[in-house]
Amino acid sequence: TPAAIHAQADSTLEWVKVEKIVLEGTRKTRPATILRELKIREGDSIPAPALSDVLERNRLLLLNLGIFTEATISVQEWTGKGTFIMKVKVTEAWFVYPVPILALSDRNFNVWWNEFDRSLKRLNYGLDWSQLNLTGRADVLKVKAQFGFTNRYELSYRSQGLNRRRTLGLEGSLAYSRAHELSYKTNRNKLDFLRVRESWQTEQLFAGLTFISRPKLFKSQTFTLEYRDNWVSDTIAKVLNPDYYLGGKNRQRHFSAVYSLTVDYRDFRPYPLKGWRGIVEVRKNGLLPSDDLQIFRAFAEWDQYFLLNKRLSLELVGKLRTSLPRKKPPQSNNQALGYGSNLVRGYDYYVVDGLDFALLRSSWHILLFDGNFNLGKAMPVKAYRKLPMRLYFAVNSDL
Known part of the structure; x- marks a missing residue:
């Protein structure tokens, strides 16, 4: 826990060193994709009093990828005086998102409600399909088909x-x-x-x-x-x-x-x-x-x-x-x-x-x-x- 990390680090050392990074929970995501998002590398030294804050900041960086529902970074094991193995555990999200579209065609809700008499004829409907982490590199494929008041068809890929x-x-x-x-x-x-x-x-x-x-x-x-x-x-x-x-x-x-x-x-x-x-x-x-x-x-x-x-x-x-x-x-x-x-x-x-x-x-x-x-x-x-x-x-x- 963060409290335990502080207790050990603060009482003995000013700096601690990451000896090794261990990944857990990845089924599709490539290790390089995760390691790229971390500010910590194997061999890095971290001020002991700031260790908990550094690990938490890196945890948020992983969540910002948008392909994990949970992420934890912790000290798996202290291997020597001031050296430790860092454990990165993630839970991969569901990568296929076929999201139904039901949206207003107007600029905002108030315009639709007051100026267009809440007309249901102004609704757009369809399907917005997203395939996250397509190749394990946090890449995204999107396909959109929208009908109703405004027709729109989109195809995009980002890597x-x-x-x-x-x-x-x-x-x-x-x-x-x-x-x-x-x-x-x-x-x-x-x-x-x-x-x-x-x-x-x-x-x-x-x-x-x-x-x-x-x-x-x-x-x-x-x-x-x-x-x-x-x-x-x-x-x-x-x-x-x-x-x-x-x-x-x-x-x-x-x-x-x-x-x-x-x-x-x-x-x-x-x-x-x-x-x-x-x-x-x-x-x-x-x-x-x-x-x-x-x-x-x-x-x-x-x-x-x-x-x-x-x-x-x-x-x-x-x-x-x-x-x-x-x-x-x-x-x-x-x-x-x-x-x-x-x-x-x-x-x-x-x-x-x-x-x-x-x-x-x-x-x-x-x-x-x-x-x-x-x-x-x-x-x-x-x-x-x-x-x-x-x-x-x-x-x-x-x-």
């Missing part, structure tokens, strides 16, 4: 194990979507829609290839090449809003290049309580002179997390974006606040268009419950018999 050191990766994706309804302009910070049940109002084709570099554990870089082919109906492009693609065009095709740098020191990425993350991204839409879109954009994000005590934490998220050239872009590429992950909480019904934006989010999280549910033999999948659960109350404010 971080192109070389032995697992510092290089690759991701490829292909997507096609179409819809009977489209927001064609903004009127007083609200979206105007056109819907024609008898015909498609928009179709979109996307293809992307991303090269991933992760030379250090907490730092990653990506370089992405994209191709987009977007189409809207003549009613939108020539009658309702000729500026949708500018000049009354009903089709927009272009290549893009995107570079992104992420430094991530958050403790537990699905729901972080401590640490920080920084993201910088530059994007050039339009690589060829013949491309229909020519925009350069720079984006930055900073996320900071403070654990004030065992039950109270604070989350701060800041975002900035700027664009060039300083002239009117197509309506479809002028989205700023209120879209996607840039929703301003409390202003759910409104959007803001523009070349630039700044957003500051703050969230106070109060822990109400922290425990585990043991489902025992009632759960046929062994990996999910123990379900950790935390319940938080959140107070949010956005600027």
